[in-house]
Amino acid sequence: MIFDTHAHYDDAAFDDDREEVLKRLPGQGVCRVVNAGVSIETSKKSVEIANKYSYIRSAVGIHPQALENPLESNYISILEKLINENKKVVAVGEIGLDYHFNSKNKSEQIELFENQIALSLKHRLPILVHNREAHKDTLEILKKYRPKGIVHCFSGSLEMAKEILRLGMYIGVGGVLTFKNAHTLNTIVRNIPLTRIVLETDAPYLAPVPFRGERCISAYIRFVAEKIAEMLDVNVNLVYEITFQNALEIFKDL
Numbered sequence: 001m002i003f004d005t006h007a008h009y010d011d012a013a014f015d016d017d018r019e020e021v022l023k024r025l026p027g028q029g030v031c032r033v034v035n036a037g038v039s040i041e042t043s044k045k046s047v048e049i050a051n052k053y054s055y056i057r058s059a060v061g062i063h064p065q066a067l068e069n070p071l072e073s074n075y076i077s078i079l080e081k082l083i084n085e086n087k088k089v090v091a092v093g094e095i096g097l098d099y100h101f102n103s104k105n106k107s108e109q110i111e112l113f114e115n116q117i118a119l120s121l122k123h124r125l126p127i128l129v130h131n132r133e134a135h136k137d138t139l140e141i142l143k144k145y146r147p148k149g150i151v152h153c154f155s156g157s158l159e160m161a162k163e164i165l166r167l168g169m170y171i172g173v174g175g176v177l178t179f180k181n182a183h184t185l186n187t188i189v190r191n192i193p194l195t196r197i198v199l200e201t202d203a204p205y206l207a208p209v210p211f212r213g214e215r216c217i218s219a220y221i222r223f224v225a226e227k228i229a230e231m232l233d234v235n236v237n238l239v240y241e242i243t244f245q246n247a248l249e250i251f252k253d254l
Helices: 018-028 040-052 064-068 075-085 106-122 135-145 158-166 183-191 218-232 236-251
Strands: 002-007 030-036 056-060 089-098 127-132 149-151 170-173 197-199
Touching (some): 002 197, 002 218, 018 030, 030 040, 030 218, 030 236, 040 056, 040 075, 064 089, 064 106, 075 089, 075 106, 089 135, 089 236, 106 127, 106 135, 127 135, 158 170, 158 183, 183 218, 197 218, 218 236
Parallel strands (some): 002 030, 089 127, 127 149, 149 170
16 A cells, blocks of 8 residues: 655656556555656646556646746746646645755745745645755745645654644655664654654655665655554554555545
8 A cells, every 4th residue: 555645757767667667566566656746847747647547646836946947937827727637636746945955046936835835725735845954944934824735855853843743734754764864754753643644755766775876666665664664663554554544635535
């Protein structure tokens, strides 16, 4: 019962064998994947992939790093058209703030983030939040608008995680949990309810141990689930079951 709440199968890393990879995943225990866009182009590709595979859903959105290139002035209208015309769009994402690569355009990032949150609220869709070295601003914006959704690849503190939970959002946990230096994330997973965690890969990125550094696929979530089961001293099937139900609740999946 693997529900990968965040992947990027539109990425160029899958150009050589995308169809073969995606056809194999259901046989590897993957029941659902939400494929997230990071630009107008990849959002359109995400929708195409979702419409081709019954177990895949799509999210449409513009990542803060997309600001490195000029944005279409009507980007919200384009995203809204994708939402209106495709029933398999279940979220707005991947959206958020990234001050790691560029902290000089904070105001532009915040405007892009807030505009897409407004779109999600209009259509009653959850959001997939990217937050890298922008914890304070991210939390302030989420408190201001109170959207539903997931803080993807969570990298904040335990205190921030608890704030996110108080907002009714969920924590996305992926391959980073299996890394030796993931001390803070380990502490968070041990100290928040399993009912507020969802599993993800960020495929093709952040493959868990023992595949760290290789191309990631949704089937590798089993290593994250096994790590959580070990940490919480529960059966791994319980981890699959609860996180699957959490994801269904977020995306209102049928």
